[in-house]
Amino acid sequence: MDVKGKVLNKSSTMIQSEEEEDMDLRRGPWTLDEDLALINYIANHGEGRWNSLARSAGLKRTGKSCRLRWLNYLRPDVRRGNITLEEQLLILELHARWGNRWSKIAQYLPGRTDNEIKNYWRTRVQKHAKQLKCDVNSKQFKDAMRYLWMPRLMERIQAAATATAATTTTDSSTLSITPNVMTTNNNNNNFEVHSGGNMMLSPTIMNNNFGCSQIKQSYTPENSSTGTSSDSFGTHVSDLTHDYYSVPNLDYYQQAHQVNYIDCITSPSGLFSPEMDFQTMEPNTQWIQNGDISNNLWSFENMLQQLNDNM
DNA sequence: AAGCGGTGCAACCGCATGACC
DNA sequence: TGGTCATGCGGTTGCACCGCT
Structure with missing residues (x-):
C-alpha cells in the first residue's frame, strides 16, 4: 500500500474542529505503523472514546478515522475476500x-x-x-x-x-x-x-x-x-x-x-x-x-x- | 514500455442521533 | 430544555491497480 498520507494543516481548510486546530492531522491511507499503534492500543485499552483514543495512542488522526479504520479493516473478525x-x-x-x-x-x-x-x-x-x-x-x-x-x-x-x-x-x-x-x-x-x-x-x-x-x-x-x-x-x-x-x-x-x-x-x-x-x-x-x-x-x-x- | 480508461475499495465528509450535563 | 460531544450511518471521493491499446 502506498503509505503517503496528506497532512491536514490549518491552512488546508477553513472548517476544522478544535481538535484539528490543536495538531496537524494526517489523512489518506494508513501506514503500517499507524495500524500497529491502533491495534496495540485497542488490544490494551479496548475500543470506544475514539477521539481520546486517537490522542492517547499517539495517532495524528481523527477519532472518526480511527474508528473507521478499526471497524472496516483492522478488526480481527473482519472477513476478507470475495463476496460469496x-x-x-x-x-x-x-x-x-x-x-x-x-x-x-x-x-x-x-x-x-x-x-x-x-x-x-x-x-x-x-x-x-x-x-x-x-x-x-x-x-x-x-x-x-x-x-x-x-x-x-x-x-x-x-x-x-x-x-x-x-x-x-x-x-x-x-x-x-x-x-x-x-x-x-x-x-x-x-x-x-x-x-x-x-x-x-x-x-x-x-x-x-x-x-x-x-x-x-x-x-x-x-x-x-x-x-x-x-x-x-x-x-x-x-x-x-x-x-x-x-x-x-x-x-x-x-x-x-x-x-x-x-x-x-x-x-x-x-x-x-x-x-x-x-x-x-x-x-x-x-x-x-x-x-x-x-x-x-x-x-x-x-x-x-x-x-x-x-x- | 508508456499512456489511458475502467474498476474496486479504502477513506473521508456531512448529517443524524443519542447520551450526558 | 438546550448545548455539547461521541458515535453511527450513508453518500461520495481519491487513488492504486489492472487490462487494453
Missing part, C-alpha cells in the same frame, strides 16, 4: 427489504462491513443495472433481480452444495436444515443454524422466496442418511425458471399467477411473506462460513439475452 454466492443472495434479499440500510444488512453477514457491502452494491449491482440500461431502483431491475438473478444464484448455490455433498456424503458439515425449520414458523423461530455445519443459505430465503414444497424437500435434513434428494433444487429452479423465462414480456407480476414457481416467491407488495421476520434473526450468527470464491453473480449476458428475447 450466499452472501450475494442475502445482500440482494436484504436490500430488497431494507434498501440502502448498509449497516443493518451487514449485521446479517458476519465479518462483512457496511462499507464493503455498500461498495459491492455500488460497484457490482449498479454496474449490472447500468448494463441493463435501467435504474437500480426501477421496477424492471428489481424484478430482474427477483426473478432471474436470485433464482440463478440459488441454482448455483445448490449446485455447489450438491457437488460438495457428492464428495462428502457422510460429512455432517454439508448444508443442513431440519425439516421442521423449513416448513413451520413457530414463534418466528423459523430457521435454525447448525453451528458445525457449512451453512450455505438462510432458511428464510427458502421459506419465503423459494418456498415451493419441492424446493424445500430438496434440502437434506440434518439427520438424513441420504444426503441427497431426487428432487434437486437446481433442477427445480432451472425447470421452473425456464418456463418463466419464456414469458414474452417483463410484466412479471401480471404473469406471475401463470407460473407456479412465481407464486412461491413473492407478491407485488413485497419480497417476503408475513411470517418472515429478520428482526428475530440474530445478527452475526455464523450461518455463512465458507462458500466458494465466486466473484461473479452470474452471467449477465444470459440475463440480458433473456430480457431482450422477452421484449
Whole structure:
C-alpha cells in the first residue's frame, strides 16, 4: 500500500474542529505503523472514546478515522475476500427489504462491513443495472433481480452444495436444515443454524422466496442418511425458471399467477411473506462460513439475452 | 514500455442521533 | 430544555491497480 498520507494543516481548510486546530492531522491511507499503534492500543485499552483514543495512542488522526479504520479493516473478525454466492443472495434479499440500510444488512453477514457491502452494491449491482440500461431502483431491475438473478444464484448455490455433498456424503458439515425449520414458523423461530455445519443459505430465503414444497424437500435434513434428494433444487429452479423465462414480456407480476414457481416467491407488495421476520434473526450468527470464491453473480449476458428475447 | 480508461475499495465528509450535563 | 460531544450511518471521493491499446 502506498503509505503517503496528506497532512491536514490549518491552512488546508477553513472548517476544522478544535481538535484539528490543536495538531496537524494526517489523512489518506494508513501506514503500517499507524495500524500497529491502533491495534496495540485497542488490544490494551479496548475500543470506544475514539477521539481520546486517537490522542492517547499517539495517532495524528481523527477519532472518526480511527474508528473507521478499526471497524472496516483492522478488526480481527473482519472477513476478507470475495463476496460469496450466499452472501450475494442475502445482500440482494436484504436490500430488497431494507434498501440502502448498509449497516443493518451487514449485521446479517458476519465479518462483512457496511462499507464493503455498500461498495459491492455500488460497484457490482449498479454496474449490472447500468448494463441493463435501467435504474437500480426501477421496477424492471428489481424484478430482474427477483426473478432471474436470485433464482440463478440459488441454482448455483445448490449446485455447489450438491457437488460438495457428492464428495462428502457422510460429512455432517454439508448444508443442513431440519425439516421442521423449513416448513413451520413457530414463534418466528423459523430457521435454525447448525453451528458445525457449512451453512450455505438462510432458511428464510427458502421459506419465503423459494418456498415451493419441492424446493424445500430438496434440502437434506440434518439427520438424513441420504444426503441427497431426487428432487434437486437446481433442477427445480432451472425447470421452473425456464418456463418463466419464456414469458414474452417483463410484466412479471401480471404473469406471475401463470407460473407456479412465481407464486412461491413473492407478491407485488413485497419480497417476503408475513411470517418472515429478520428482526428475530440474530445478527452475526455464523450461518455463512465458507462458500466458494465466486466473484461473479452470474452471467449477465444470459440475463440480458433473456430480457431482450422477452421484449 | 508508456499512456489511458475502467474498476474496486479504502477513506473521508456531512448529517443524524443519542447520551450526558 | 438546550448545548455539547461521541458515535453511527450513508453518500461520495481519491487513488492504486489492472487490462487494453
